[in-house]
Amino acid sequence: MVAVNKLSDTFLRKILGKPYIGKSVIADGGSLSVRISKKGFIGWVFRYRLGGRETNPKWVSLGKYPETSIKQARAKRDQCRKWLDNGEDPTVELSLVKVKRKEAVTVKDALEYWLVEYATENRKNVDKHRAQFSRHLYPYLGKYPLEKTTKPQWLECFDRIKKGISNERKGAPVAAGQVLQASKQALLFCRKREYAKSYVIDDLSITDVGRKQNKRDRVLTEIELHDVINQVKCGYFKEYYSNLVWLLIVFGARTQEIRLSTWTEWDFNKGLWTVPKVNSKTSELIIRPIPKSIYPWLKTLKEKNQKSGYVLGELKRSEAVSAYGSSIWQKLNHETKWTLHDLRRTLATRLSDIGIAPHIVEHLLGHSINGVAGIYNRSQYINEKTVALEKWLNIICILED
Structure with a gap:
């Protein structure tokens, strides 16, 4: 009626x-x-x-x-x-x-919910995600109810990342794609947990807002590696970065493994550096032998930095370390860009060239071992890794002046 x-x-x-x-x-x-x-x-x-x-x-x-x-x-x-x-x-x-x-869930509420409830435990680069959200999304979308945001609002944020802001910051199309991917994962997680519901960016792909990161194959030449080693030895870089780069060269570790490393991980009696699961990208322990030839240098470093607890004497943000590392090639007047991560590839390539078995190289790098070998073979190959690192240090010594 x-x-x-x-x-x-x-x-x-x-x-x-x-x-x-x-x-x-x-x-x-x-x-x-x-x-x-x-x-x-x-x-x-x-x-x-x-x-x-x-x-x-x-x-x-x-x-x-x-x-x-x-x-x-x-x-x-x-x-x-x-x-x-x-x-x-x-x-x-x-x-x-x-x-x-x-209790309308804002964009910031939703993204923080994913960061706290999921990414903290399951993403090794959670700090990077939080920094990107804080810089690129929260100032523009953070306070708005998630369910009321529109695709054009999100696209404005991604375009701002891709193109830069009024020439104050360089355009970063790869970062735009990374922020999109992380945002989509966050909103999907919120839907699954019935915390908030939005499909606003579901049909966007990386190429709609930026571009995918190119696969890298950069390996430093002998001359470039010679330059880096000698500039580290002569103190050309700031002390923090000199020590970081030297440890990256010696061990082929990931930057975060060294950046987060504390002296409790280093056992000089057993001669082992154990990267805890929480610092490992694969969430597995990584055990590397410590070459005896660098014991004196490491113990001197420990005396200097022991009070802080961190091997490098302090904890710097990943963004700061990445930015500095990305500029080293320019400081050394190298023609082609390389990053700190390329030092890992350089170690892996050089070791393979001198006949070190692929699975030993993989173990040194801290990669997950696929297939049956990764499930049943739990050997750490300490002796083999020790030999490999000793051979690598011999190559490094030859490259030094």
């Missing part, structure tokens, strides 16, 4: 906020009414029954006038009637709507 509306704004404005002695409840139609106090305060109510006429009537508030206009009150009434037709209690449904509106 179609509700016949009876109330008007003209009537309600006349009594609003003024002494009132008329009927306290006036029907508008379709079970919608207003309650009017003696002081002229007006509130909308919806009267209904659950289960038929044999049940007691119930009342639910639909808001106050004029904050809730006649048009809005009637729309709420119609929604209540729909809920009743579906066997749902309007009081319960309205309370759920209020909770949802009050």
